[in-house]
Amino acid sequence: MHRSLFADPSSHPEGRKLAVIVLNNLGSDGNGSKHFIKHAWSTASLRVCADGGANGLYDILEGEDRDAYLPDVIKGDLDSLRPDVARYYEDRGVNIIQAADQDHNDFEKCVREILHRAGSTAAATTLVAVGAHGGRFDQEMAAFHLLHKYTAHFEHFVLLGNGNLSFLLLPGRTHRICPHPPREGPTCGLLPLGQPAARVTSRGLRWDLRAQPLAFGAFVSSSNALEAREVSVTTDAPLVWTIEVSEPGDEGEA
Structure with a gap:
C-alpha cells in the first residue's frame, strides 16, 4: 500500500x-x-x-x-x-x-x-x-x-x-494508493514515462482505465482526478503516478 x-x-x-x-x-x-x-x-x-x-x-x-x-x-x-x-x-x-x-x-x-x-x-x-x-x-x-x-x-x-508528488508503479501487482486530502489531489495522472504500457486498469479515479494501453504519442491519463479515498492501479509496465500537492493551511499542519 x-x-x-x-x-x-x-x-x-x-x-x-x-x-x-x-x-x-x-x-x-x-x-x-x-x-x-x-x-x-x-x-x-x-x-x-x-x-x-x-x-x-x-x-x-x-x-x-x-x-x-x-x-x-x-x-x-x-x-x-x-x-x-x-x-x-x-x-x-x-x-x-x-x-x-x-x-x-x-x-x-x-x-x-x-x-x-x-x-x-x-x-x-x-x-x-x-x-x-x-x-x-x-x-x-x-x-x-x-x-x-x-x-x-x-x-x-x-x-x-x-506542488507535485510522484512515484513509480512497478508491474506485476495491484497498487493501492491512499492520498491524504486536502494536501493531495484532486488532480492526478498516470504516465507511461520510460516505455508504453499495454494494459492499465484503475479504480477510484474520475476517468478510470479498463485494460487501457498508455503510450506517448497515443494516449496518456493526464489531468485525471480522485473520486475515492483509495485508488487501485494494475499495470503491465512501469508507470508514473503523479498528484498535485497543496501547501498546508497553517504551521501546525503536516
Whole structure:
C-alpha cells in the first residue's frame, strides 16, 4: 500500500523507516518542502543533502533553529555548496563528502549513499527526494530516470516538490494508493514515462482505465482526478503516478 507522506504517522506500519534527500532545487518550492522537512526531519533515520541542496536547507530556515535540522551527510561534487554554508555545517559535525565521479549526478550519489548506509533495511525504507520537481527540465527527467533505476530497492521512492508528488508503479501487482486530502489531489495522472504500457486498469479515479494501453504519442491519463479515498492501479509496465500537492493551511499542519 502507498500511504501518504502527509498522513498521521500512526497509520504507517511499525518498522517503517524514512530517508530524506534534499536537492538543489529547494528554493523554488515556496513553503511546501519546508513544511515537509519540518514535519519529517525528526522521524527520518537518514537525512542527506545533495551538494547545493544544503544551501537551500540553510536558506529556507533563516530566522529559525537551523541546528534542529542538521543533515547527516552532504554529498556531491561540491561545485554548488557555498563556503558559508559548508563552514556552518562543518562546525556542527556534519559529514561533507566530495564525490567527483561524473558518471552519476549528485542526486544519484546520495541515493547510493543511502542504500549503502541502510543496508538490508532499505527494503523497509521510504525514500523522499525533496525539491525534485521544477527547475531545469533535464534534471527533472534525470530524477525520473532514478525512479526507474532504484524504486525496486526501497519500500517506496517518492519525488516531492513544486506542488507535485510522484512515484513509480512497478508491474506485476495491484497498487493501492491512499492520498491524504486536502494536501493531495484532486488532480492526478498516470504516465507511461520510460516505455508504453499495454494494459492499465484503475479504480477510484474520475476517468478510470479498463485494460487501457498508455503510450506517448497515443494516449496518456493526464489531468485525471480522485473520486475515492483509495485508488487501485494494475499495470503491465512501469508507470508514473503523479498528484498535485497543496501547501498546508497553517504551521501546525503536516
